[in-house]
Amino acid sequence: MKKGNSRIIFPLDVSSAAEAEELVRLLDGRVGMFKIGLELFIDQGPSIVRRVRELSSAGIFLDLKLHDISATVKKAMESAARTGADLVTVHTSSSRKMLEMAVAGGKGQTRVLGVTLLTDNDASVVRGCGFKEEYVADTEGLVLKRAALAHDSGCSGVVCSGLEASAIKKRFGKEFLAVTPGIRPAWGSVANDDQQRITTPGMAVQQGADLIVVGRPIRTAADPAAAADRIAREVEQALDV
Numbered sequence: 001m002k003k004g005n006s007r008i009i010f011p012l013d014v015s016s017a018a019e020a021e022e023l024v025r026l027l028d029g030r031v032g033m034f035k036i037g038l039e040l041f042i043d044q045g046p047s048i049v050r051r052v053r054e055l056s057s058a059g060i061f062l063d064l065k066l067h068d069i070s071a072t073v074k075k076a077m078e079s080a081a082r083t084g085a086d087l088v089t090v091h092t093s094s095s096r097k098m099l100e101m102a103v104a105g106g107k108g109q110t111r112v113l114g115v116t117l118l119t120d121n122d123a124s125v126v127r128g129c130g131f132k133e134e135y136v137a138d139t140e141g142l143v144l145k146r147a148a149l150a151h152d153s154g155c156s157g158v159v160c161s162g163l164e165a166s167a168i169k170k171r172f173g174k175e176f177l178a179v180t181p182g183i184r185p186a187w188g189s190v191a192n193d194d195q196q197r198i199t200t201p202g203m204a205v206q207q208g209a210d211l212i213v214v215g216r217p218i219r220t221a222a223d224p225a226a227a228a229d230r231i232a233r234e235v236e237q238a239l240d241v
C-alpha cells in the first residue's frame with residue numbers, strides 16, 4: 001500500500017453489516033485502517049470485527065471510548081483484544097490506574113489510544129464540568145495534561161485535533177501516535193457539516209498527525225475510492241514522499 005493511503009483511517013459509520021461490508025470491499029487496499037465505532041459495534045457485536053478482518057488486511061481501530069472503574073476497563077480491553085482489534089480508544093478523563101489497566105488488558109497486542117477532549121466539548125463545556133478557569137481559558141492545556149496521563153500510563157497515543165498534533169508530537173516524541181479526525185480536503189464539501197476545528201489532510205500530517213480519520217469526504221464522494229486516493233496523494237505531497 002502507498003504511504004499516503006496507509007495514513008488514512010476510514011470510519012465505518014453505518015449500522016448494518018451489509019453497508020459496512022460494501023464499504024470495506026470498496027476501500028480495501030486504499031486505507032490503512034477501518035474504524036468501527038459504537039453505532040456499528042452495538043448493532044453487530046464483535047462478529048463485525050472478525051468480518052472486516054476476513055474481507056481486508058487493513059488494521060482495525062475499535063473506537064469504543066471506554067470509561068469505567070479500572071477493573072472493568074481491563075476486562076473490557078481483554079474482550080476487545082480477543083476480537084483482534086489493533087487499536088481501542090479509552091477516555092483519559094479518569095485515573096492513571098484505569099489507563100494502565102486498559103494497557104494491561106490489551107496484552108501488547110491491542111494498543112490503547114487516549115481520547116483527550118471530545119471535539120464537541122468547547123470552553124463552556126469545560127467550565128460546566130467544573131474545571132479550573134486556567135483550563136477553560138486554555139483547552140489545549142487540558143488536552144496536553146490528559147495526553148501526558150495517557151503517555152505516562154503506557155498508551156500508544158491519543159486522538160486529538162489537527163491543531164493540537166504538533167504540540168503533542170513535540171512534547172511526547174514521534175513514537176507517540178497523534179490520530180486526527182475533523183479532516184476536510186479543500187476540494188470537497190460535506191453537506192450539513194458538524195465538524196468545527198477542521199484541517200486539510202495535508203495540514204494535519206504537516207502538523208504531525210500520524211493517522212487521519214476521514215469519513216464523509218470519502219463516503220459521500222461520487223467515487224469514494226478515487227477520493228481516498230486523492231487524499232493519499234495530498235498526504236504524500238505534504239510529506240514530500
Ligand code: C5P
Pocket residue numbers: 011013035037063117118119120159181182183195213214215216217
Ligand atoms: O470525516 P467525518 O466527520 O465523517 O468523520 C467522523 C468520524 O470521526 C466519526 O466516526 C467520529 O466518531 C470520529 N471522530 C470525530 N471527532 C473526534 C473523534 C472521532 O469526529 N474528536
